[in-house]
Amino acid sequence: MHNQPHNHIVKSYDEELQRLTGEIVRMGEIAVYQLGAAIDVLDRRDSRAAERVIANDDAIDVLEHDVSHGVLRLLALRQPMARDLRDVLAALRIAAAIERIGDYAANVAKRTMTLNMHPPVAPARGLRTLADIASGMVNDVLRAYQERDADLARAVRERDAELDTLHTSLFRELLTYMMEDPRTISSCAHLLFMAKNIERIGDHATNIAENVWFLVHGEELQGERDKRDDSSAPAP
């Protein structure tokens, strides 16, 4: 430990970083809640509730702005040492990823409003399974971030393959459904985008996981990259 003033600066830096980590985790919890709410309104075909989910997304955007500013101000309290840069970069990137997750959840809610103008189609049920996996990934990666648990982060990344596989099979199911009954094409097209949104939430959880790994270990997580573009392949 160093002299008193330096020590004081170090302490307030750590406290402030911890506070911001808490804010980021709360942002993430709101995003997970939003995804669950979006799937509920899909089931209930409740356009009013969908509007509330869409409106709630602003709260996440506002938090992301606050976190970004707070995190950057933090950097000025320190010399630019390797670990501090990693903390700051990770916080910024994770907050941005959560903001995107919130956008995807809001987009799912928004498309339910269009679906409600048409008769229900059966493959819509498949979205809940996708959403449950994606939510689980986001919850776990938030915990990995809060506890700086790189192994948990790696485990989250590995689950993304499962989500991709399920997404591919839902994609095919939707195409088949459209071919068998062209009257469902419009609804199924929206469901394709909703499924894709949820698959992208998994990509962002993976991206957060990679940031947690980098934060803890100071090097990139090796092995399979996140399958950001996989949905381009699954077509029959």
Added chain:
Amino acid sequence: MHNQPHNHIVKSYDEELQRLTGEIVRMGEIAVYQLGAAIDVLDRRDSRAAERVIANDDAIDVLEHDVSHGVLRLLALRQPMARDLRDVLAALRIAAAIERIGDYAANVAKRTMTLNMHPPVAPARGLRTLADIASGMVNDVLRAYQERDADLARAVRERDAELDTLHTSLFRELLTYMMEDPRTISSCAHLLFMAKNIERIGDHATNIAENVWFLVHGEELQGERDKRDDSSAPAP
């Protein structure tokens, strides 16, 4: 002006910021090139060329990493004053937006490879018009960033409505095409996602424009927000 050492720090900060701005603009130019190349491979049905576009995306990702690190190191040269925080935040956000634009361009290229397994469908031609507008927006917003031209940035944001309208009409055309000839459903589904990718490029150009405005004026650009989720509405 202050004493010599301070002056020296200030100068190197400005020079470094200018260098990083140049890097970010170069990233953006690569992203625009990538989008054009993706549309060319769509026309030519050339899967080899598509693979090259996909591989090139790594160059943008590497640049984005470098820029993020460089920009954050910069902050340590200064006290955290308002304008500096704006510079740093804008650079980080703009680099991230360009990285996403590159991803979307690569995704368009990737989906052409699936399209090449099926007979061509006519509405594919509509993608070039969308891509031309999106590329023009990205080019102009890069210039707005380089020249700190807030009015040009605002003009870019206004063009996003035109892109959204065209996207909506291509979306409807594709759905109609699918309904009339269910054998095209798989190809058209990929074209829906490709059109959406290009529409999202316009959203990111708009996002960059808003960052340029904020950078110059220190306050948010008022009026219509970017229509990130509009694609949920256009279904018939």
